[in-house]
Amino acid sequence: MTSYVLTVDAGVRDLRAADHLLHELAAGLVLPEGWFGCTHLVRGDRPRVALSLALPSEPLLRATQERLTAQGHQVSDGAPDATGRAVIYPGAESLTGTLTIAELLARSAIERVTVLGTSGQPPSDVPLVTRDHVRPQWQGGELVLTAMPAVGGTLVPFEVPDPTPCCADH
The missing domain is CATH 3.30.70 (Alpha-Beta Plaits)
Incomplete structure (x- = not known):
């Protein structure tokens, strides 16, 4: 398109x-x-x-x-x-709860998932806890979600839904 x-x-x-x-x-x-x-x-x-x-x-x-x-x-x-x-983006509204990487890719315009600190893509059956906040980025013409390891062998999107503002404790 x-x-x-x-x-x-x-x-x-x-x-x-x-x-x-x-x-x-x-x-x-x-x-x-x-x-x-x-x-x-x-x-x-x-x-x-x-x-x-x-x-x-x-x-x-x-x-x-x-x-x-x-x-x-x-x-x-x-x-x-x-x-x-x-x-x-197409499919963004369906990325809620916990999904496998395969489900995430099938339901949305996201083309690839990367995990911080690793090379290659995660296995398609790995669960991703979306926190109802999935913000992929365009990289080389592809829509790519960066994730990070979380509790119990799951992944979470790198961007958190409610980040703590810098210097919040000052």
């Missing part, structure tokens, strides 16, 4: 707020199945999190761009980079 991508730069400064905004935009736009909503860390003099929407057709891209611009969003063509963190 060829996709058409646009970037929304809403000046959001953290991932949780960016995830929320992506879901809010998705609800308002009523997009068809098969699109991707990603976050991108933008560095430089004004660090922030930009959003990208990858849509299945150019007419849908233009219509979405017009609606977002009319809502006051800063919108541009293309993605900020090639390594977006996928928040909305």
Whole structure:
């Protein structure tokens, strides 16, 4: 599938707020199945999190761009980079509870799972405790979930759903 991508730069400064905004935009736009909503860390003099929407057709891209611009969003063509963190993607809503790696790959657009500190992919029957928060990233044109070992021979996604803010105890 060829996709058409646009970037929304809403000046959001953290991932949780960016995830929320992506879901809010998705609800308002009523997009068809098969699109991707990603976050991108933008560095430089004004660090922030930009959003990208990858849509299945150019007419849908233009219509979405017009609606977002009319809502006051800063919108541009293309993605900020090639390594977006996928928040909305085909099958994301079905990745809840505990699944085997095979189930995760069969139910979603995720193409590969890697485990920190190991080479190769984990066996397909290894359980992954999703914590209902699965955020794969684009790597070399593939949607890849990074996981880490957990209790009882299971895996968990590397990104935790509710991270402790830096310096929370100060």
